[in-house]
């Protein structure tokens with residue numbers, strides 16, 4: 001016990017002894033709660049940055065936070081955990097994740113980190129040896145920028161998989177790489193035209209090379225056999241195990257699919273759903289269908305703090321890595337290419353207006369400065385032409401009327417490259433910039449080539465966003481990046497690769513403090529899903545979702561953040577994960 005807390009305990013006891021006169025009376029006054037954490041360093045994530053020592057939890061809620069003396073004088077825990085000085089924060093809230101896709105990625109051919117084309121091919125060849133001829137081989141995670149930047153071809157895959165259809169997603173999920181067998185099954189030939197918002201790469205003779213960008217990937221994607229119920233459940237269970245391991249207690253889940261909600265419910269009933277899910281439906285669906293889904297799900301009366309439908313997720317463009325992000329001016333390293341907007345500005349605005357009018361929160365994937373502007377223009381139209389829907393959103397939500405929402409909290413996902421004049425518009429329109437710090441340290445190898453020295457200064461601009469007063473919840477975009485939130489915290493405070501490049505950080509003026517980064521991973525995430533009154537802080541009345549860390553993130557050197565792990569994950573007042581750590 002620290003001397004100071006010992007003294008305050010002694011003082012508190014003395015006062016109690018004086019006032020009550022007996023130890024028996026002292027204990028009789030203590031309320032028994034289900035779980036008591038003490039001797040910790042409790043970062044509450046509140047606005048003042050309060051640090052406490054102990055937390056009393058009863059059932060699913062936090063009942064008290066304070067010094068060891070205060071809490072132990074007032075509460076007895078059915079279970080007591082001595083944190084031995086460790087840091088505890090609210091559980092991580094991953095504000096942008098593909099939960100089903102992430103879990104599935106653990107079951108597919110993993111091409112993440114393949115440093116050469118040969119290595120990627122070898123990983124595919126390994127799977128070919130394990131499956132029957134004709135069986136689909138699916139994978140993801142390849143990154144041609146690690147191999148010199150040339151797009152791979154179907155011939156590369158045919159060499160290792162002549163008898164199996166192969167379909168592999170790039171690390172960003174925005175470009176597909178198919179072999180000849182897969183193209184054949186999908187009926188993609190030299191005559192096939194690319195769908196709107198997509199591109200089919202062709203060789204000099206006009207034959208598809210096997211690279212399908214953006215929506216063109218769907219030409220093959222639609223003939224890939226869907227996941228069975230069992231496969232989906234396995235993927236979700238794998239994802240849940242990963243979340244527990246990393247102290248993640250809430251996820252904002254990008255279009256795992258309306259049907260997947262039934263699986264989440266099933267796991268909830270079985271007591272196995274160890275994250276709170278805020279699900280995003282597909283923005284591109286017709287409004288009538290979206291309303292139907294919202295009504296049908298609402299009628300099930302699922303606890304909205306466990307599973308809720310929040311935003312509609314749409315795509316305005318592609319990615320910087322694939323040069324498919326929509327830019328106001330061409331890429332600096334590709335002067336005839338300004339990327340691929342998924343739709344026209346008029347089309348986007350009318351879809352936004354229609355869905356906002358129906359009371360939905362909207363969130364749009366926008367990477368390029370043009371895509372960000374298109375999204376902001378759409379939100380501005382809603383605010384200007386339909387101020388009632390924008391500012392007085394009180395809509396029925398699962399039987400409750402949600403009041404006092406000053407803004408519908410529309411969001412932009414990634415907000416990766418933003419024109420200087422557009423930062424203030426995020427604030428003025430109340431638009432949330434949902435950002436994923438690990439993207440910056442993955443992309444910095446080529447981002448400046450793509451953007452040039454001027455535009456890059458408005459890229460991954462977390463600090464600028466904060467300076468403008470914009471809400472910036474953090475997430476990972478798993479499986480595009482690893483699910484590990486410590487990697488995100490590290491990226492946010494260093495802007496360096498995991499090897500420490502460059503010294504001092506890449507455009508270091510955009511770094512944020514560790515305190516802000518933790519808030520972005522906790523309280524800011526709660527704000528983004530309208531749940532800041534229930535989670536995101538360690539405070540009385542809040543849900544008891546907590547993470548105990550193996551190291552003190554607030555004081556260690558930034559490089560040590562990468563070695564930090566979740567020692568204990570507490571979800572809904574229960575310990576759901578405990579790492580076997582030596583007492584220090």
Ligand SMILES: [Zn+2]
Pocket residue numbers: 096097098254477480
């Ligand atoms: Zn994503």
